[in-house]
Amino acid sequence: MNLIFATQNSHKLSEIQHLLGNSFQLTSLKDLGFTDDIPENQTTLEGNALEKARFIFSKFNQSCFADDTGLEVEALNGDPGVYSARYSGLLSDFGSEKMRSLANIQKLLVALENQPNKNARFRTVIAFITNTGNEFLFEGIVNGQIVKELKGDEGFGYDPVFVPDGYNQTFAEMSLSEKNKISHRARAFNCFHDFLSLNNTF
Numbered sequence: 001m002n003l004i005f006a007t008q009n010s011h012k013l014s015e016i017q018h019l020l021g022n023s024f025q026l027t028s029l030k031d032l033g034f035t036d037d038i039p040e041n042q043t044t045l046e047g048n049a050l051e052k053a054r055f056i057f058s059k060f061n062q063s064c065f066a067d068d069t070g071l072e073v074e075a076l077n078g079d080p081g082v083y084s085a086r087y088s089g090l091l092s093d094f095g096s097e098k099m100r101s102l103a104n105i106q107k108l109l110v111a112l113e114n115q116p117n118k119n120a121r122f123r124t125v126i127a128f129i130t131n132t133g134n135e136f137l138f139e140g141i142v143n144g145q146i147v148k149e150l151k152g153d154e155g156f157g158y159d160p161v162f163v164p165d166g167y168n169q170t171f172a173e174m175s176l177s178e179k180n181k182i183s184h185r186a187r188a189f190n191c192f193h194d195f196l197s198l199n200n201t202f
């Protein structure tokens, strides 16, 4: 089955191809020669995932999906949430992805400095649009803690400061396959994978 993955994030593309396995061939926007930004103007993860998927569906008219993920920190009333990518205020065309992530992490650590409650969760929402235009949403959550010091070089985003519950390593200290066993994105994509396997006519 061929599906367009509406993302410009190359890390996510390889993570998701790994998660969905060989029965699903992902077409990236790069494969389609589409390099523009995808609009993400909504105030919820669900709204953004749907907006991205609808935008790409309207251009290519093929089954496609988009995801949106946020880090939701309990002591910050769910922030940075839907604004996780631009929490520090740096926009997506400024500097490298690594640099923007470090700025986001720095702002997060300052916000939590005098805060004993370090509970946080990553939440992923997937919006899928079938080739006939039907829409479906899937969700995955992983709970954990924010740690004070950055640890590990794997992964991306907030991975160096997030320790999932039941582990003593950050996501950035885990290999991709270890992270994929338990991550928010893995959980959401496992639901999506099961749904596609049961309804493989899209």
Ligand code: ITT
Pocket (backbone or CB within 6 Å): 006, 007, 008, 009, 012, 040, 067, 068, 069, 070, 071, 084, 085, 101, 104, 122, 155, 156, 157, 158, 159, 171, 183, 185
């Ligand atoms: P697209 O919108 O192009 O798909 P994105 O980089 O905006 O890519 P998301 O909306 O899914 O990716 O995620 C928003 C931000 O949340 C992302 O830039 C990271 O800072 C953070 N994030 C998402 N998934 C993460 C993960 O698995 N580990 C650490 N941080 C993550």
